[in-house]
Amino acid sequence: MTDYTKLIDAETWAFIERTNSYYPPDTIDYTVPQQRAIYDRMCREFFAGYPKGVTAETTVIAAPTHDIPIRIYRNATPNPAAMVLYVHGGGFILGGLDSHDDVCAELCACTGYEVVSVDYRLAPEHLHPAAFDDVLGAFEWAARTYDCPVLLCGDSAGGNLCAALSHATRGRAKKPIGQVLIYAGLFGDRSKGPGDRLRDSYVTHAEAPMLTVRDIEFYKHIRTGGVDRAGDITLSPLADTDFANLPPTVLITAECDPLSSDGEAYRDRVVAAGGRAWWFEEPGLVHGYLRARHTVGRARVSFTRIVEAVSVLARGDWTW
Template identity: 85%
Template sequence: MTDYKTLIDAETWAFIEKTNSYYPPDTIDYTITQQRAIYDRMCREFFAGYPQGVTAETTAVAAPTSSISIRIYRNAIPDGAAMVLYIHGGGFILGGLDSHDDVCAELCARTGFEVVSLNYRLAPEHLHPAAFDDAMDAFEWAAKTYDCPVLLCGDSAGGNLCAAVAHATRGHAKKPAGQVLIYPGLGGDHSKGSYVTHAEAPMLTVRDLDFYKHVRTGGVDMTGDITLYPLADAEFANLPPTVLITAQCDPLSSDGEAYRDRIVAAGGRATWFEEPGLVHGYLRARHMVGRARTSFTRIVEAVSALGHGDWIW
């Protein structure tokens, strides 16, 4: 059994306990409506505000399948080298423009890039591939709207959607310039690695993952669908430069390693960082946990470097 008392430091435990006080570990046993209310309240409790000089505009993009709400973050001193399409986490059933509002604002402030946050459709009201379709439509809109390179960045479920978009658009005239995937779920092998070692990790368990998958798919077996499981793809060539950042104490961590290895084996550029002692969802801990603060700086530096066309790893 994994000894989390040794792996996880006191600051991170304080974050876990604060999270659990708003979002108990058994929340997946509640109704979807209740889960969303609990999650939204938790996000409000962790909201850190906007850095000085950042403004945001909420608008919508007309897409073939739906009208997609987005929020555009702009810096008073802009760096127009690139723009970032940010796709939020939440197990494909939770979250929206407000859940990751301050994260996007801080990413904008620290990179100078314009950041567009996507409010994709959620399950179970909208089963797969609705969220993927929205992510694709948002990327196509960004590629047409912006004259600069478009970067993909997302956490957890959002990281999954970013990777799926990267695979689907690698043959396009204007494909993503890079992707930064933060503790993404990419459809890895549940019989080994972190899926076994950290099956009962604080903040996210394999049971949680199975629940989210069931809700997203409506219980239909979609094995081999690369828009759902990017690691199921048979071809990893021509993907954009990729930075993967995972938490050590997270069943999804091995997906970062596996995805990096597949890209590198195909001749591409990818690097993977496993953050020691951190847990799933640690982006919310970036102002109270030293390790999370350091990791968020790593994320900012990765986005900035890829946006300027640099590969520094």
């Protein structure tokens, strides 16, 4: 059993305990509407406000069958070299424009880039591939609307959707200039035996604070309605057999997170296919640590790394 008293420092434990006070570990056993209410309240409690000079506009993208809500963040001193399409986490059933509102505002403030946050449809009301279709639609809108390159950035479920989008668009004339994937669930084949690196964190950190393997399986099941979609790369990007021609990728994972090995495995496959990918595992951090960026030193350092990754990839400077 992993000894988290040695891996996790006091600041991070304080963040975990504060999170659990709003979002108890057994929330996964509640109804989806109850989970959303609890999650939304937690996000409000952690809301850090907007940095000076950042404004936001909430609007919609008109799609053939429905509107896709988005929020556009602009900096008083804009950097027009690129724009960032941000895709939020929440296990495919939680979150929206408000859950990651301050994160997007700070990303805009730190980089100068315009940031567009996508409010994709959630399960179980809208099963896979609804969320993927919305993110793809938002990317196509951004590629038509902006005269600059589009960079993808997403955390957790949002990182999954960003990677799936990169795989789906790599043969197109307009495709992402890069992607920054933050503790993303990329869901490869975990059926191999001991020693397979893809399984390591799923075993070592199966009962990690903030996210367990049981939680992950619940989110995967509810996203598909229980239908077996093995091999569907729009659901599980690591299930792809071809990792060539993907955009330069930065993967940032938390050490104490079952999903950590997904980042390493994805990096290795992109590099093996001749692409550019960098993987950073943040020591002693847990899933969802973006909300700790103002109170936990390790999370603050990681958020600086995320900002740097966005800036580096967006300007096409892929050396680290």
